[in-house]
Amino acid sequence: KNEVEQSPQNLTAQEGEFITINCSYSVGISALHWLQQHPGGGIVSLFMLSSGKKKHGRLIATINIQEKHSSLHITASHPRDSAVYICAVRSSREYGNKLVFGAGTILRVKS
């Protein structure tokens, strides 16, 4: 069992739909990261958060520390949002200072 679980593994949406990707983890963490990997392979960091909620454009990330759960929301989805979205956690106590990654969620937005 992976220490960081993402769901769903695959997601197909119609353009304009509201999308939610979930991430659950099993240890106390100091920070959680959401990353986006483009079809071309490049990786971009979207958010780093340790509490509450962050918003950037059409992307919103939330985290519930007590429930050990985070969600990434995409509003008004667009085909250019098609990518792999990866959740990663940092726990200095459990993992030293390294990031531990989820397996990723493959998102495809159809026009």
Added chain:
Amino acid sequence: DTAVSQTPKYLVTQMGNDKSIKCEQNLGHDTMYWYKQDSKKFLKIMFSYNNKELIINETVPNRFSPKSPDKAHLNLHINSLELGDSAVYFCASSLGGARVGTQYFGPGTRLLVL
């Protein structure tokens, strides 16, 4: 200007060869990382350096040796390449220590061992 750059982007080589991948960052970060992404797209940390000092050294074969000549560079040398080394290798950088922050990734080096 590219923030984190890697060379080469593609590397095709024979089993048994020795190869190096170079990484440079111009963000003024003090911490750099090497990650391996396998065929299932799963990312895993290999090494991390903070101010040229090795701080994370995961269970990777001794054939992999990182070298950090200065804070802006982290190179990865691989000896006696094996088929299983085929993967995409990503370099990344961040601020470290108590200020561990967002990681910035290089474009990746696609290694294929034949």
